[in-house]
Amino acid sequence: MSKVVNVAVAVIHFNNQYLLGFRHASQHQGNRYEFVGGKIEPDETPTQGLIREVHEEIGLDIAQNTAVKMGVIRHDYADKIVVLHVFKIRVSQAQFDGLQEGKGKEGQAVTWVHQSDLVANQYPLPDANARILEWLKLPNTIYITQPLDSFVSVDKWVDFYSQKLPDDAHCYLRPQTSDENATAMIDGLLTIRADITPIIQYATLACLLERLPERLDAWLKNGMVHLNHQQLITLDFSSLSKNYRYFASCHDQHSLSRLNTLATSHTVMGCFLSPVKATPTHPETFQSGGMGWQTLGEWAKICDVPVFALGGVGQADLATAYEHGAMGIAGIRLLVDKV
Numbered sequence: 001m002s003k004v005v006n007v008a009v010a011v012i013h014f015n016n017q018y019l020l021g022f023r024h025a026s027q028h029q030g031n032r033y034e035f036v037g038g039k040i041e042p043d044e045t046p047t048q049g050l051i052r053e054v055h056e057e058i059g060l061d062i063a064q065n066t067a068v069k070m071g072v073i074r075h076d077y078a079d080k081i082v083v084l085h086v087f088k089i090r091v092s093q094a095q096f097d098g099l100q101e102g103k104g105k106e107g108q109a110v111t112w113v114h115q116s117d118l119v120a121n122q123y124p125l126p127d128a129n130a131r132i133l134e135w136l137k138l139p140n141t142i143y144i145t146q147p148l149d150s151f152v153s154v155d156k157w158v159d160f161y162s163q164k165l166p167d168d169a170h171c172y173l174r175p176q177t178s179d180e181n182a183t184a185m186i187d188g189l190l191t192i193r194a195d196i197t198p199i200i201q202y203a204t205l206a207c208l209l210e211r212l213p214e215r216l217d218a219w220l221k222n223g224m225v226h227l228n229h230q231q232l233i234t235l236d237f238s239s240l241s242k243n244y245r246y247f248a249s250c251h252d253q254h255s256l257s258r259l260n261t262l263a264t265s266h267t268v269m270g271c272f273l274s275p276v277k278a279t280p281t282h283p284e285t286f287q288s289g290g291m292g293w294q295t296l297g298e299w300a301k302i303c304d305v306p307v308f309a310l311g312g313v314g315q316a317d318l319a320t321a322y323e324h325g326a327m328g329i330a331g332i333r334l335l336v337d338k339v
Helices: 046-058 093-097 115-119 129-136 154-164 179-192 200-209 212-224 229-234 253-263 292-301 315-323
Strands: 003-014 015-024 036-039 067-076 080-089 107-113 141-144 169-172 199-200 224-227 245-249 267-273 309-311 327-330
Touching: 003 046, 003 129, 003 315, 015 046, 015 115, 036 046, 046 080, 046 107, 067 129, 080 129, 080 154, 093 224, 107 115, 115 129, 129 141, 179 199, 179 200, 179 212, 200 212, 200 224, 229 245, 229 253, 245 253, 253 267, 267 292, 267 327, 292 309, 292 315, 309 315, 315 327
Parallel strands: 003 080, 141 169, 141 327, 169 199, 199 224, 224 245, 245 267, 267 309, 309 327
Antiparallel strands: 003 015, 003 036, 015 107, 067 080
């Protein structure tokens, strides 16, 4: 049986600048850049190991910084299995000023690099880090469309979202209508707004494959397929194509467990945890309330992919979402609420 090594990884950044070290040639996966971090001791939690390793490597105390959990990555090398516990940490201006280019405490070279160069693979990283670069392309806000019945026509739906969605937005497309209308809505929007990264419902895949197979392939090169809570619980994961990247909705710990299982065999980019607060999309929450931030934080700790808080949240909740382990927020009403 291969040796399992648990590693804490600190994706340290200040605005769009990210801190990288450089691995000695004698090290495993040497002569490559790396994020700061190191092996978690048996008596440590991932967060404790993260704080210790960052201080040991570069002399930075991050105990009071918000460490946003990005996820857990398992990578099978020939000689060992490495399990990365990845956290994203934003440093202050003072911390950034104290971490200029030079050498870490262990003599390794450290440098700040721009996010665009990092995600473009201008800095070769160990093989297990590839998923981190994909996660770094995720925004802090994901938009979700209203269904067609909120509009008077397909054209009005397309016009609204083509005009209102920000540049380069990530958007979960929810037509909630017939196959014919769904195809027209998705094709219409993505023809006008090729900059959008779409998250496409699993239920619409069959009709898009039949009607627009080449366009679907193009959309999903950067886009994702969404699995709702019920699909996540009931689907046989072996039936899902490994050519796609997935996003999912989770409402309880069982669905989170299923999501973590899916992430061991398929590329999973993230999940919506909901509902955080009361929301019109789930009327029952006005009596019962949502899960709340504390529960979201507890569940984020056991989720192996980036978490986005959903349900009654807005831009004013971003800092709170970060503090509770979410990489961002998502919602239907994040755009102007007029149709």
